[in-house]
Amino acid sequence: MSSSTPMLSASALTRRFGALKAVEDVSLDLAADQIHAVIGTNGAGKSTLINLLSGELAASSGTVRLMGEDITAWSQPRRAKAGLGRSYQRNNIFLPLTVRENCRLAAQTHAQHPWKVWQSAQACALSCGRADEAMERAGLAAAANRPAASLSHGQKRQLEVAMCLATQPRVLLLDEPLAGMGAEESERMLALLRRLREGHAILLVEHDMDAVFAVADRITVMVNGMVIASDAPGAIRSNRDVQNAYLGEHA
Numbered sequence: 345m346s347s348s349t350p351m352l353s354a355s356a357l358t359r360r361f362g363a364l365k366a367v368e369d370v371s372l373d374l375a376a377d378q379i380h381a382v383i384g385t386n387g388a389g390k391s392t393l394i395n396l397l398s399g400e401l402a403a404s405s406g407t408v409r410l411m412g413e414d415i416t417a418w419s420q421p422r423r424a425k426a427g428l429g430r431s432y433q434r435n436n437i438f439l440p441l442t443v444r445e446n447c448r449l450a451a452q453t454h455a456q457h458p459w460k461v462w463q464s465a466q467a468c469a470l471s472c473g474r475a476d477e478a479m480e481r482a483g484l485a486a487a488a489n490r491p492a493a494s495l496s497h498g499q500k501r502q503l504e505v506a507m508c509l510a511t512q513p514r515v516l517l518l519d520e521p522l523a524g525m526g527a528e529e530s531e532r533m534l535a536l537l538r539r540l541r542e543g544h545a546i547l548l549v550e551h552d553m554d555a556v557f558a559v560a561d562r563i564t565v566m567v568n569g570m571v572i573a574s575d576a577p578g579a580i581r582s583n584r585d586v587q588n589a590y591l592g593e594h595a
Contacts, residue, residue, distance in 0.1 A: 349412045351376050351545035352397065352428070352515045357406035359396055366392040368569045369406070374515060374545040379537060381548045381556045384566035385590060390549045391433065393566070394517050397547070398430045399423040410515065424453075429513030431504045433520045439493040443484050443503055446492055447475035450507035474510050482506035483536060498529025505536065516546045522555055534559050557581065565590060 350373035359367040367389045374380050382390050395401040397408060399420035408416045415423055437446050451474035479485045482502045487495065492503060501521055508516060521537075522530050530552065537559050540546060550556050556563065557577050564574040567589045573580060580586055 350374055350409070351411055352547070353409045354393075354397060355407045355409075357393070357396055357408065358404045359392055359401060360404045365569050367396060370566070370569075370571050372564050372571070372574060374547055375561075376545050377542055378561040379541055379546045379548055379559055381550060381560035381563045382566060383550065383553070383556060383563060383590065387568075388566040389569035390566055391519055392569075394430060394519050394547070394549060398428060398517055424511060424513075427512070427514035428517070429508040429511050429515065430517035431501075431508050431519060431521060433523060435500045435504055437492050437500060437503055437507065440491060442489050442491055443479060443495070443506070444475055444488040446503060447478050447506050447510045448472055451475050451478070451510035451512075453511065471510075474512060478506045478509035481509055481539070483532065496529070498525050498532060501525065501529075501533060502536065505540075509540075514544060516540065516544050518546060519549045520551065521548070522550055522552050530555060 352374040353372070355371050357367060357370045358365060370393060372380065382393065384390050392401065396403050399415070399418055399422070403416060406416070407414060410423065410426055410428055415426065418426070438449070441449070448471050451471040452468065476485070479488055482505050484499065484502055484506055487499065492500065495503060505518070505521065522533050525533065534555055537546065537548070548556070548560065560577055562574065563577055563580040565572050565580060565586050572589060573583050573586050575583070
């Protein structure tokens with residue numbers, strides 16, 4: 345893959361639900377070592393776009409490429425194994441299990457050894473090692489043995505990211521990772537995103553505009569399923585169409 349090739353790209357991506365176009369002719373590129381934020385009002389098509397990129401929804405038309413390879417027809421599990429990870433708006437964790445067990449299970453889905461039926465999954469050095477590394481990167485090493493149910497809301501969001509990291513993705517699709525957080529928890533998540541920027545291409549869907557402008561290298565603005573602007577944060581902040589459609593008091 346050339347150094348100039350986007351880690352993930354979408355070209356003319358469209359998804360129809362009957363007569364409704366939830367995403368229409370969307371094109372964007374995610375570069376390595378950058379955070380690319382996608383913003384827009386509720387119903388703008390942001391989560392549908394993530395579902396299309398991750399493979400949870402099939403595109404009606406258009407193309408998705410991962411590290412230069414056309415993955416438009418690939419299933420979600422195949423995309424995940426190829427290095428595409430995502431988190432969800434709502435916590436998708438196993439509350440009775442410990443932080444380490446959650447991360448180990450995530451790692452195990454990516455590094456399966458079905459022929460080792462006699463070996464305990466907990467004894468798998470590869471998945472355990474990846475789990476420990478993911479917890480360390482997400483700032484949860486000290487909470488490794490705590491049940492996930494005992495974590496604060498912000499820590500649960502960190503765990504969601506850690507589970508994603510345990511699959512060793514090259515591209516991260518993060519759907520509102522700061523949702524419901526207070527100021528202190530939000531700052532911890534922003535610090536985590538800054539650390540993860542190195543070595544990853546990150547697509548961030550987020551409603552917290554202060555956070556977006558603090559951390560994003562590039563911002564794409566969606567309205568009614570379409571892109572109305574995609575540029576550096578300073579240019580987006582001063583874009584009159586964006587101000588009229590979305591930013592308002594944030595401009």
